[in-house]
Amino acid sequence: MSCKWEKYADWNPWHGCTKISTGCKYCYVYRQDEMYGSRVSSNIARKTAAFNLPVRRGRDHNWKIESGKVVFTCFTSDFLLKDADEWRVDCWRMMKYRRDLWFYFFTKRIDRFLECIPEDWGDGYDNVLIGCTVENQEMADYRLPIFKTLPIKHKSIIVSPLIETVDLSEYLDETIEEVSVGGESGVEARPCDFDWILNIREQCIQHNIPFRFHQTGAKLIKNGRLYRIPRPFQLSQAHKANIDYKIDKYMVPESIKFEWEDDV
Numbered sequence: 001m002s003c004k005w006e007k008y009a010d011w012n013p014w015h016g017c018t019k020i021s022t023g024c025k026y027c028y029v030y031r032q033d034e035m036y037g038s039r040v041s042s043n044i045a046r047k048t049a050a051f052n053l054p055v056r057r058g059r060d061h062n063w064k065i066e067s068g069k070v071v072f073t074c075f076t077s078d079f080l081l082k083d084a085d086e087w088r089v090d091c092w093r094m095m096k097y098r099r100d101l102w103f104y105f106f107t108k109r110i111d112r113f114l115e116c117i118p119e120d121w122g123d124g125y126d127n128v129l130i131g132c133t134v135e136n137q138e139m140a141d142y143r144l145p146i147f148k149t150l151p152i153k154h155k156s157i158i159v160s161p162l163i164e165t166v167d168l169s170e171y172l173d174e175t176i177e178e179v180s181v182g183g184e185s186g187v188e189a190r191p192c193d194f195d196w197i198l199n200i201r202e203q204c205i206q207h208n209i210p211f212r213f214h215q216t217g218a219k220l221i222k223n224g225r226l227y228r229i230p231r232p233f234q235l236s237q238a239h240k241a242n243i244d245y246k247i248d249k250y251m252v253p254e255s256i257k258f259e260w261e262d263d264v
């Protein structure tokens with residue numbers, strides 16, 4: 001029996017990003033760089049040593065990333081960042097080549113999607129999942145109408161960091177495989193009210209869309225009281241709230257079927 005976490009891999013082909021909306025204010029990439037004393041400014045994107053990780057093999061000639069894994073892609077930047085336009089072409093090729101993996105990225109730049117896709121994209125690669133991130137009503141009303149029109153096989157909405165109440169109702173239809181909601185982390189985090197989360201959950205139930213509460217954030221308001229939640233407990237406390245709807249045990253939409261499903 002293997003651990004659920006062994007089913008995932010991280011792939012950060014580049015690092016560094018420019019802030020684009022209020023959700024970026026306390027971006028964890030900037031916070032991590034500061035914590036580790038990075039000499040390069042966080043807003044400068046640079047290719048990492050892991051750039052071609054999906055197509056690398058070990059000494060035993062096996063893939064470094066085993067077949068069947070979910071690869072969380074570009075979580076120390078934004079996959080659709082303009083500064084990475086030149087590099088992305090190779091990434092699409094690797095994603096297409098490794099059709100035995102699932103690649104999942106989140107973006108706040110969905111408005112750049114059509115200028116970023118490869119020529120053979122068609123109506124989407126089967127093994128690429130894309131989460132459109134929104135943090136408030138303004139960004140939901142700007143990004144989600146664009147997202148709705150795009151040729152993508154697997155779409156999810158990531159509401160994070162949730163910094164105000166958001167009405168997603170008009171964007172919830174059968175093309176959305178999951179809505180995932182979380183508060184903001186970091187010492188300066190803006191508080192997230194549990195009622196906002198329950199409200200989005202209710203919208204998802206009304207539209208029969210899977211809903212996930214993926215993390216509490218550092219400051220959660222519940223029944224008018226502010227709770228400070230240390231980083232190590234932000235995921236587990238959200239899980240303990242037990243408010244997910246139509247969500248299975250994996251960190252991806254349940255429409256994704258895995259060969260290893262019986263293995264955990």
Ligand code: SF4
Pocket residue numbers: 017018019020021023024027028029076077078108
């Ligand atoms: S888009 Fe994401 S990675 Fe880029 S600055 Fe904003 S929060 Fe950070």
